[in-house]
Ligand SMILES: Nc1ncnc2c1ncn2[C@@H]1O[C@H](COP(=O)(O)OP(=O)(O)O)[C@@H](O)[C@H]1O
């Protein structure tokens with residue numbers, strides 16, 4: 001992280017973000033109210049706000065309240081994401097240190113890697129239907145790639161001096177792996193978690209747009225089918241908000257786990 | 269000057285040769301180190317000092333020849349070795365005290381004993397106050413002391429030091445060298461101390477091996493029988509210094 005070297009004026013630093021934030025909604029509202037953008041194409045912030053409150057309790061017209069959609073999407077995302085971490089990170093770490101693991105895992109991995117995650121969607125629907133399992137599979141398939149790559153790269157970047165140091169004390173291969181390579185790969189692994197999360201969330205929404213009967217992506221699709229721009233926008237906002245919250249949680253966990261590196265100022 | 273009194277042999281190097289492809293680095297190196305001895309090895313930069321220590325600790329294989337520790341082939345898994353590297357080698361995610369404990373942890377020293385040695389070493393080297401700091405919060409000299417402490421904490425039979433203070437300024441070096449000697453006397457280890465600094469070698473060592481340029485072999489052996497603490501302006505010190513300087517004049 002580079003420090004911001006610009007001259008800082010505390011007042012404008014505090015005020016300008018609010019001006020642009022509020023200004024954004026004001027301009028948006030005005031565009032609709034003045035008819036520059038027709039209501040059929042876009043809902044105003046006030047309408048979206050109203051729908052938000054309404055959808056907290058009202059399952060119509062798409063069949064579920066907002067919380068249900070959000071929880072369905074979250075559950076699919078978290079399950080798929082956790083599965084990709086649980087499999088991808090150990091696999092990547094092992095591939096980085098143990099030649100046998102790399103030899104075995106690399107060819108299939110390299111074959112799957114260039115396939116864009118959304119390309120899995122039709123096959124996943126074919127295999128698992130439009131329910132939970134299919135979504136979890138898709139998210140797993142796209143999340144596992146950055147997990148493997150980053151964990152692998154993190155281990156490969158371990159300082160040779162540290163490895164030699166451990167060796168001279170008689171450390172076994174396994175000890176060097178667990179005590180040197182894994183901790184030194186942690187910052188890279190967390191970088192992978194963030195990438196995987198962004199990917200997983202995007203892919204999930206894409207999957208729900210195509211095939212689902214619940215979830216935030218489904219809410220958006222229903223908005224399109226029912227010609228309800230307010231539903232579409234509400235769905236989009238919820239997707240953004242939820243993704244942002246998960247990202248922050250991961251960030252916080254990362255900061256706690258890599259406290260030593262951060263405190264020493266060696267954060268990459 | 270007469271030879272050293274007969275002491276038990278700790279390390280024996282026989283016909284050690286190392287080639288990197290066609291590049292002959294070490295050419296038939298022969299010498300031995302006595303148990304508990306403090307041996308310095310001086311040689312020009314690039315002559316193969318680091319390579320030699322890497323061979324000794326089995327980080328890389330020799331092309332020819334043998335290294336025997338206590339009569340058997342050197343092996344960090346069976347011999348109690350410790351290595352202080354030229355470059356910083358503390359683990360950035362561990363605190364100073366966790367770093368000092370690291371070697372003992374690998375060696376399987378029981379927790380109670382680990383704690384005891386940790387306290388005593390931190391006291392000797394004056395790191396007790398920074399026990400909970402991380403490596404990047406301390407100075408380069410402190411970091412090197414952490415590495416030295418980590419090595420001594422394992423009670424090594426053989427301690428290998430590769431220009432450990434090469435990066436530090438002169439004043440600090442004398443201080444750290446005194447500290448090193450103190451640890452050596454109190455904990456009793458066999459030390460091979462590699463440097464390209466002649467004064468440093470004469471200051472710390474009981475015996476100095478002077479290496480030739482590449483392809484490298486042992487050119488001369490000099491015993492340093494000066495009383496300690498040694499002084500750089502002492503007649504005898506300067507005398508030995510001149511002797512070594514003459515040997516390496518054509519480096
Ligand atoms: N892994 C290697 N491959 C090829 N040449 C090497 C390797 N390691 C060291 N060398 C060469 O061996 C010589 C001695 O290197 P080194 O032992 O690091 O010297 P010193 O520590 O005395 O400065 C140098 O010429 C160096 O280029």
Ligand SMILES: [Mg+2]
Pocket residue numbers: 317318319354430
């Ligand atoms: Mg060197």
